[in-house]
Amino acid sequence: MKDSLILSFETSCDETSVAVIKNGNQILSNIVATQIKSHQRFGGVVPEVASRHHIEQITGCIRDALNESGMSYPDFDGVAVTYGPGLVGSLLIGVNAAKTVAWAHNLPLIPVNHIAGHIYGANLVKQIEFPAMALVVSGGHTELVYMPKEDDFEIIGETRDDAAGEAYDKIGRVLGINYPAGKQVDQMAHLGKDVFHFPRAMDKEDNFDFSFSGLKSAFINTVHHADQINTSLDKNDLAASFQAAVVDVLSDKTVKALKEFPVKQLILGGGVAANLGLRDRLKKDLTDFPETELMLVPIHLCGDNAAMIGAAGAMLLRHHVFADASLNADPSLEFEYIS
DSSP states (O other): OOOOEEEEEEOSSSEEEEEEEETTTEEEEEEEEEOHHHHHTTTSOOHHHHHHHHHHHHHHHHHHHHHHHTOOGGGOSEEEEEEESSOHHHHHHHHHHHHHHHHHTTOOEEEEEHHHHHHHGGGGTSOOOSSEEEEEEOSSOEEEEEESSTTOOEEEEEBSSSOHHHHHHHHHHHTTOOSSOHHHHHHHHTTSOOOSOOOOTTTTSSSSOBOOHHHHHHHHHHHHHHHHTTOOOOHHHHHHHHHHHHHHHHHHHHHHHHHHSOOSEEEEESGGGGOHHHHHHHHHHGGGOTTSEEEEOOGGGTSSOHHHHHHHHHHHHHTTOOBOTTOOOOTTOOOEEOO
């Protein structure tokens, strides 16, 4: 069987990335130009700044991805690109770059859902087997996705307010941590104890949805009250208490979903999937599901990158899912909800 080669683009938020993926599971190159330092002084991503950086970085990323892989345009079988969800200005840079390359070199254009990319990051380690389930946890999304078969994504639960990663960044500001805060909060959590017992919102409700807004508010109110009465709180304990609440809800809802939807694999993906506390908890809880394999997307592929988009694009290429020149950014793109 002939090898497939995908040139892929990811510009949904604040990472400009271009990759070359072979057969949907082998990374020949994965160039990521990060913008973290540019956004740190604002405490979060500024959409206009992100768009400008994408414009500045995209052609260099294409050049570097081609050079590192040793490939040229005639070698490719398709061009994959994230077209949503994400920041509309950022998405447009990647979509237009991919459309230009596809048109200029007569290559199929493959539209990829950003969340499918996070899920298919697992395929870069081991082939996904179906039925499968994915817990996708990032700065903008927290979803449980059931996949009865390839190219079939059904949301069975999602956050009703803040995404988990968003909550991490917001409480990080209160702790005096620069954006992005997730990694440092995780490190601090391993040094502290859950002494504040923050609320586990929706944990016992008869659904698979999440809520982190109340937890965030409880955390902030606890810190502000301590400041008002001139009491010092241990920051490591605060971090540990916050993380314990997040991990409890994420894991409890996932376990509940696995009982109702038996699957061969559970995939953990998204930026917050790099959280060591969450990884350890799921490893522990999955011992009760010996028929379900836990698939952890490698930490270096948990953040936004084009390699995961290329992996998903290779799958869509097999299913002949193509777009034409009318492809546009869809910042609110989402999977279907399970009926």
